[in-house]
Amino acid sequence: DTAVSQTPKYLVTQMGNDKSIKCEQNLGHDTMYWYKQDSKKFLKIMFSYNNKELIINETVPNRFSPKSPDKAHLNLHINSLELGDSAVYFCASSHNRQTGELFFGEGSRLTVL
Amino acid sequence: GESVGLHLPTLSVQEGDNSIINCAYSNSASDYFIWYKQESGKGPQFIIDIRSNMDKRQGQRVTVLLNKTVKHLSLQIAATQPGDSAVYFCAERTGGGNKLTFGTGTQLKVEL
Numbered sequence: 695d696t697a698v699s700q701t702p703k704y705l706v707t708q709m710g711n712d713k714s715i716k717c718e719q720n721l722g723h724d725t726m727y728w729y730k731q732d733s734k735k736f737l738k739i740m741f742s743y744n745n746k747e748l749i750i751n752e753t754v755p756n757r758f759s760p761k762s763p764d765k766a767h768l769n770l771h772i773n774s775l776e777l778g779d780s781a782v783y784f785c786a787s788s789h790n791r792q793t794g795e796l797f798f799g800e801g802s803r804l805t806v807l
Numbered sequence: 808g809e810s811v812g813l814h815l816p817t818l819s820v821q822e823g824d825n826s827i828i829n830c831a832y833s834n835s836a837s838d839y840f841i842w843y844k845q846e847s848g849k850g851p852q853f854i855i856d857i858r859s860n861m862d863k864r865q866g867q868r869v870t871v872l873l874n875k876t877v878k879h880l881s882l883q884i885a886a887t888q889p890g891d892s893a894v895y896f897c898a899e900r901t902g903g904g905n906k907l908t909f910g911t912g913t914q915l916k917v918e919l
Contacts, residue, residue, distance in 0.1 A: 698850075725905065735815060735894060737851070737909040750906050784850050791905040794841040794898065798850030 697721050700785045700799040707775055708807055714771045715802045717785030725749075726768040727786040727796065728760060737784070743768055744791050775806045815894060817914040826884040828913045830897030835878060837899035841907065842871060842882045846893045854882070854895075884915075892917045 700717040707713055719726060727750075728740040741760040742750035748760070757773040772779060782803045786796040820826045832840065838859045843851035857864045857871045857880075864871050870883040880897050894914050898907040 735845075735912045737896065737912075739906055739908075742905065752906075786850070788905065794839055794856050794900055794905070794907060795853045796851075796907070798852070800848075800850050 696799075698785055698787055698797050698799040700783075700802050702802060703800065704803050704805075706805045706807065709775055709777060711775050712771070712773045713775060713804070714769055715783055715785075715804075716767070716769045717799060718767050719785075719787040719797070720766065721787055721789075721797060722766075723787040723789050723797070724765060725788045725791045726762065726765070727788075728768065728770050729784040729786060729798075731782045731784060731801070733781070741768075741770075742791075749791065772804075775804075777806050780804055780806045815912050815914040817916060819916045819918055820887050822887060822889060822917055822919050824887055826882075826887045826891070826915060828882045828884075828895050828915065830880040830882075830910050830913075832878050832880060832897065832899045832910070834899060834901045834908075835875070837901045839900040840871070840873060840880050841898045841900075842869075842880075843896045843898060843909075844891075844893045845896065845912070851896060887915075887917050889917050889919065891915060 698719045725744045727742045743762040746762045759771045762768045782801040785799040788796045841856040842854040845851040855866045868885045872881045894912045896912045897910040
């Protein structure tokens with residue numbers, strides 16, 4: 695079983711559309727994250743939730759809205775997609791908010807045309 | 808595939824040699840440091856971590872060294888294997904909330 699799974703793996707869409715990426719972890723972890731990796735491989739945190747509570751909210755446009763229905767799921771919804779949103783988005787989880795050992799999903803490559 | 812024009816720092820080593828990947832971090836208040844490995848098409852994978860009250864930590868075939876005086880971190884891989892080929896990232900944590908700041912990454916290429 696995949697520990698951190700995210701869907702879809704690839705997403706190609708037009709500017710202005712709204713899209714969602716889903717993430718689920720079956721590790722029983724308390725903390726989940728969304729990271730964005732750009733074309734230069736630079737990884738930057740976007741959000742983090744601990745037991746469904748938002749604990750990290752980096753400076754991202756408010757077109758990006760995370761939702762955590764329970765501690766095993768953290769979804770990312772993006773409104774009014776722009777060309778600059780094209781990137782690989784990684785979901786991750788960790789046992790708690792103290793450890794730096796994050797378990798990453800395989801990534802969702804978003805291409806905005 | 809890879810992006811056109813992507814130029815990560817690259818380290819090329821012969822199979823069986825030792826590799827040393829270096830990282831300079833920015834914040835002297837960082838209390839915790841981690842190394843991640845990212846293979847092509849996959850998510851980053853945790854390798855080893857070290858807290859700021861230590862200067863060395865060893866794992867299986869890997870050693871992390873921390874020099875807080877010059878804000879430098881290194882990852883040593885012993886007897887490098889083809890499976891070690893990947894992009895390696897250092898990350899530092901400053902403050903609460905487990906916010907990790909990742910470095911730019913180093914591409915390790917293992918030549919047979």
